[in-house]
Amino acid sequence: MGGLSIGQVAERTGLSVHALRFYEREGLLADTVRRESNGRRVYTEDDVDWLTMCIRFRSSGMPLDTIRRYTELVRQGAGNEADRLALLKSHQDHVRAQIEELNECLNVITFKVHIYQQHVDAGTADCLWVTPSTQAASEAS
Amino acid sequence: MGGLSIGQVAERTGLSVHALRFYEREGLLADTVRRESNGRRVYTEDDVDWLTMCIRFRSSGMPLDTIRRYTELVRQGAGNEADRLALLKSHQDHVRAQIEELNECLNVITFKVHIYQQHVDAGTADCLWVTPSTQAASEAS
DNA sequence: CTAGGAGCTAGAGCGCTGTCTAGGTCAAGT
DNA sequence: ACTTGACCTAGACAGCGCTCTAGCTCCTAG
Numbered sequence: 001m002g003g004l005s006i007g008q009v010a011e012r013t014g015l016s017v018h019a020l021r022f023y024e025r026e027g028l029l030a031d032t033v034r035r036e037s038n039g040r041r042v043y044t045e046d047d048v049d050w051l052t053m054c055i056r057f058r059s060s061g062m063p064l065d066t067i068r069r070y071t072e073l074v075r076q077g078a079g080n081e082a083d084r085l086a087l088l089k090s091h092q093d094h095v096r097a098q099i100e101e102l103n104e105c106l107n108v109i110t111f112k113v114h115i116y117q118q119h120v121d122a123g124t125a126d127c128l129w130v131t132p133s134t135q136a137a138s139e140a141s
Numbered sequence: 142m143g144g145l146s147i148g149q150v151a152e153r154t155g156l157s158v159h160a161l162r163f164y165e166r167e168g169l170l171a172d173t174v175r176r177e178s179n180g181r182r183v184y185t186e187d188d189v190d191w192l193t194m195c196i197r198f199r200s201s202g203m204p205l206d207t208i209r210r211y212t213e214l215v216r217q218g219a220g221n222e223a224d225r226l227a228l229l230k231s232h233q234d235h236v237r238a239q240i241e242e243l244n245e246c247l248n249v250i251t252f253k254v255h256i257y258q259q260h261v262d263a264g265t266a267d268c269l270w271v272t273p274s275t276q277a278a279s280e281a282s
Numbered sequence: 283c284t285a286g287g288a289g290c291t292a293g294a295g296c297g298c299t300g301t302c303t304a305g306g307t308c309a310a311g312t
Numbered sequence: 313a314c315t316t317g318a319c320c321t322a323g324a325c326a327g328c329g330c331t332c333t334a335g336c337t338c339c340t341a342g
Binding site for chain 2 (some may be wrong): 025057060085090091095099104105106108110117119
């Protein structure tokens with residue numbers, strides 16, 4: 001309960017210690033990390049929660065720059081909730097668009113997988129039952 | 142019908158002419174692009190189709206390296222359909238995982254959006270009807 | 283007393299995916 | 313003749329997001 005070392009935070013979050021220091025330098029941490037007398041970082045559970053959220057942002061494609069802007073808003077304290085909301089909504093749109101895009105891609109890929117699956121199934125049979133060169137690459141679909 | 146210039150292909154695909162040359166250098170084109178007597182590239186509709194597919198691959202996160210491997214398989218001609226299928230299936234899994242991840246992120250973000258929406262709605266009212274400092278940043282959720 | 287291991291800073295380096303520049307050719311329009 | 317614009321090559325540069333190194337300080341266990 002008495003604070004976490006950088007190594008522990010790395011373990012919990014999945015970020016490397018390098019990445020944790022990097023994130024701090026980049027101003028992605030809402031609270032400034034406290035230090036022990038010897039200079040070592042002491043993280044709180046809140047820091048871990050914040051980092052977990054940052055990871056979510058990152059893995060949904062939010063650039064570090066935007067995370068930094070959000071962080072700054074939070075650091076400024078109450079009064080700019082509308083700005084935070086705007087930022088979040090904009091990212092929400094972005095994520096939805098990504099999902100849509102990925103679904104389209106998935107359809108295309110799934111279509112190609114089906115074609116190849118049939119081809120391979122048939123091809124295996126070909127190899128067993130008929131002469132070779134019964135094949136045409138239908139790669140323009 | 143008599144072949145497309147690099148500029149036309151750029152326009153159709155949305156890739157820059159730079160990117161088109163880059164993709165070619167990187168071996169991402171199934172057919173080697175023909176040239177006019179003066180050295181200018183002449184693309185076919187098939188090239189555009191292929192590029193369109195490459196764009197799909199890219200925008201679903203397939204690295205150029207993997208696209209290159211796929212391209213090489215196609216260039217080798219018939220006989221390696223099982224390999225192509227394996228590659229496509231693996232990417233299919235990857236895309237599905239991405240979509241799942243994005244959906245989780247979207248949930249988190251949507252949750253936060255709701256919170257802030259309420260806060261902002263209430264906050265506006267606050268500004269109008271009550272004294273300030275009725276606020277607490279619930280940023281650890 | 284010494285070796286290991288975790289931490290520190292500052293800053294270099296890297297992988298990926300383009301993007302842009304320099305310097306040139308060529309064809310068409312004015 | 314001259315300008316404009318599209319194209320060419322080779323290669324430098326850029327942005328992003330880490331990752332790693334060098335050289336150091338501590339603390340703890342053997």
